[in-house]
Ligand SMILES: Nc1nc2c(ncn2[C@@H]2O[C@H](COP(=O)(O)OP(=O)(O)OP(=O)(O)O)[C@@H](O)[C@H]2O)c(=O)[nH]1
Ligand SMILES: [Mg+2]
Ligand SMILES: [Zn+2]
């Protein structure tokens with residue numbers, strides 16, 4: 001359910017930018033969402049469509065760029081790609097040594113607008 | 115329902131009074147487009163995909179294909195965190211708390227794990243040693259705040275309506291109402307939910323997750339974000355262990371897979387076992403707050 005809050009926060013940022021840049025229509029919104037960020041993309045799109053209905057971002061397209069999860073190993077100091085919090089280091093096989101360095105992002109990156 | 119957009123945050127209430135939702139204080143009016151030819155809005159395509167798999171090849175001609183007299187699509191680079199508003203409020207809360215040397219703890223669990231029972235019993239033990247205030251978060255009712263008030267401690271109830279978590283703005287409003295004392299402990303009982311409250315920084319010093327033994331050992335694996343974000347885990351209702359097949363070691367092992375080194379305290383909030391360890395943890399962390407020399411009124 002927090003996808004609803006995310007969509008609202010997103011719309012608020014878009015509206016701020018629209019005022020600042022005197023936009024009349026937002027056509028596309030690019031987001032960066034980390035794979036570990038616990039965001040359900042389908043749900044986010046659904047709420048975004050609902051709450052933007054009467055806004056400047058009506059019918060805007062959401063483009064979601066996925067950011068892979070990455071962690072550094074405290075044992076061997078190397079980076080691994082991860083898709084969950086409980087994976088072993090892909091280099092030395094250690095468990096419980098990974099520290100997440102990337103993949104929790106929830107960012108708005110760019111707008112295409114008029 | 116929020117009249118602006120039909121969402122649910124407009125239902126947020128504090129002690130029964132409706133508050134403004136975090137977003138859209140007023141619908142924003144848009145002026146007709148004026149041409150601004152500032153150079154910082156030049157097309158910036160294509161966007162690179164960090165995953166390095168596919169490059170998004172969209173609309174390279176978007177910004178150039180415009181007929182005279184028609185409005186021109188343009189690209190605006192932004193780079194802002196979607197939850198930046200929440201995080202700003204959280205930082206303000208953190209500053210407010212640190213200026214007053216208040217230890218704020220965000221209590222998180224699924225519904226019914228024993229957060230309010232824990233608070234009531236914690237208050238009984240701590241009340242003569244420390245000033246305490248409580249903020250209660252639930253979708254509906256002020257039952258939990260009433261349970262706290264029965265102890266003689268002041269409590270503010272936030273009702274989130276359909277909202278499934280507290281956000282930093284709600285907590286800021288609640289703190290303004292309750293004005294917690296200097297050098298006190300502020301307990302914030304979040305909405306019972308193991309999923310999204312972990313995403314919303316409230317400005318607390320620590321997140322405390324409560325798992326009760328009736329919920330099963332595998333909750334840390336099923337709700338990893340919560341256990342990853344937590345600073346302390348309380349394993350509650352341990353008085354029931356003789357009647358269950360709950361494997362304490364396995365539950366802790368699962369928690370440590372998600373969050374290596376997460377401290378765990380086994381308690382029975384109801385019967386009091388292990389409570390002293392939890393109380394010691396609170397007192398130690400309160401003393402460890404960076405004490406503030408310059409406090410301005
Ligand atoms: N046996 C046992 N029961 C407990 C313990 N702690 C809480 N309970 C019971 O668990 C039920 C729920 O407790 P609450 O304290 O209301 O739980 P909560 O987490 O505040 O619930 P919500 O605010 O609704 O999410 C109550 O019936 C409590 O009496 C405990 O340590 N042992
Ligand atoms: Mg409760
Ligand atoms: Zn390694």
Ligand SMILES: [Zn+2]
Nearest residue numbers: 116118119121
């Ligand atoms: Zn709304």
Ligand SMILES: [Zn+2]
Nearest residue numbers: 002278279310
């Ligand atoms: Zn939520």
